[in-house]
Amino acid sequence: MDDYEQEWADAWRQWAEIQIRFPEFNLPTAECMAGWYPIIERLLVELREIAPRGSIRVVQVKEKLGELRVYWDGPVEVQHDERVSVAVFAAECRAVRSCEICGKPGLRRIGSGGWLSTRCDGHAPPKSRPTHSAEEQRSWQPEMRSYRKGQPDSVWRYDPTRDAVVAVEDER
Numbered sequence: 001m002d003d004y005e006q007e008w009a010d011a012w013r014q015w016a017e018i019q020i021r022f023p024e025f026n027l028p029t030a031e032c033m034a035g036w037y038p039i040i041e042r043l044l045v046e047l048r049e050i051a052p053r054g055s056i057r058v059v060q061v062k063e064k065l066g067e068l069r070v071y072w073d074g075p076v077e078v079q080h081d082e083r084v085s086v087a088v089f090a091a092e093c094r095a096v097r098s099c100e101i102c103g104k105p106g107l108r109r110i111g112s113g114g115w116l117s118t119r120c121d122g123h124a125p126p127k128s129r130p131t132h133s134a135e136e137q138r139s140w141q142p143e144m145r146s147y148r149k150g151q152p153d154s155v156w157r158y159d160p161t162r163d164a165v166v167a168v169e170d171e172r
């Protein structure tokens with residue numbers, strides 16, 4: 001096995017343990033590597049506190065364009081619960097700052113052929129470079145709009161200094 005195969009073998013074993021610890025989410029196979037699993041576990045713990053047990057099903061967990069994507073489904077009342085969207089958004093914001101392989105602070109990088117990944121310096125793909133400077137990326141504050149009954153509602157922003165998602169209106 002080469003390093004890459006070994007990393008995937010370790011990741012699958014770790015993911016199988018998470019699937020056992022969180023059976024109610026019916027977790028699919030993770031299509032991302034183990035560096036992000038603590039972020040996903042933290043999300044699952046939060047979702048457990050927010051929504052009735054068994055009401056949320058995680059449909060897909062994957063890396064896409066160097067970002068974590070968590071797709072889920074649930075009854076209408078859970079879909080309208082913005083705490084769920086905020087928790088998922090927070091996890092995605094944390095992942096884009098963390099190495100997908102080891103979980104250490106990471107940067108979004110672009111490699112040959114335009115391949116995007118989020119990696120620490122040690123796991124940076126050969127010939128890749130950060131999409132933006134480390135300073136810019138550390139200060140990124142992504143925003144998300146939540147919806148209530150299908151209508152645009154609040155705007156939320158990830159605050160990296162607090163590692164928290166805050167309602168933009170509340171700051172004004």
Ligand SMILES: [Zn+2]
Nearest residue numbers: 099102120123
């Ligand atoms: Zn790493």
